[in-house]
Amino acid sequence: MTQSTETPMVELKGVKKRFGDLEVLKGIDLRVDRGRIISIIGPSGSGKSTLLRSINNLEVIDEGSILLDGAQVNRPDLKGLAFERHINHIRQNMGMVFQHFNLFPHLSTLENVTLAPRKLKGMDAGSARELGMELLERVGLADKALSYPSSLSGGQKQRVAIARALAMQPKVMLFDEATSALDPELVEEVNRVMKGLAEEHMTMLIVTHEMAFARDVSDWAMFMDGGVVVEANTPDHLFSHPEQERTQHFLRKHLGAPA
């Protein structure tokens, strides 16, 4: 990918993370420019979720650095309240969508979406409602504003989760297997919302097992295995001409023979 000279939206340099004896990330370098969409693919256990969780500081890395729009995310120098404040600030700029939607069951759809802007940004009720309705409209669920999560399908819940993440007006969206827990017929409605964000040039990092979607939506695809980036290229190139045996094997298994 041609690199611009502007500050990358997300940048990782030599990121390492271990859990006990297991080194899960073995020195990851990654640069994501503003408005780019990166798909992260790879076998189970290769470290994809750990990578995304580290970017959002849900995991504390052991070595290296992570920058969001030029600001250091990992801050081992900060402790206690100063660290909490820093993390809150970082998380306001990064929306994360998980495999399991984690909506609050006792709040309506609209309240789920408006909770963070009200609590964390101190937005008044009227403005939060306006923003919430705009976002629910965007994910095609304005008519469900007053419904509770228990009455929604999995695909609808995930669309609410996306609206909720967007409510903080983040600079980056991180998707960790957002469609893996959904019945196949519900995947497309969530993919459509993600494609809509891509068209609006939202910067996105997408961990997915859906190769066709990755090929379709992303500017750049990286194949991880064993805690390292084995290959990274444009999806057209990576999916059609994988050069590494490990990538080829994985893609053969998931896509059939390379195109």
Ligand SMILES: Nc1ncnc2c1ncn2[C@@H]1O[C@H](COP(=O)(O)OP(=O)(O)OP(=O)(O)O)[C@@H](O)[C@H]1O
């Ligand atoms: N909190 C944790 N404590 C201990 N080990 C962990 C923890 N989180 C992840 N791991 C281990 O780290 C490795 C990488 O896990 P990770 O979830 O990042 O992989 P993944 O590529 O996202 O896999 P999948 O596609 O199955 O979600 C796995 O061996 C996993 O068991």
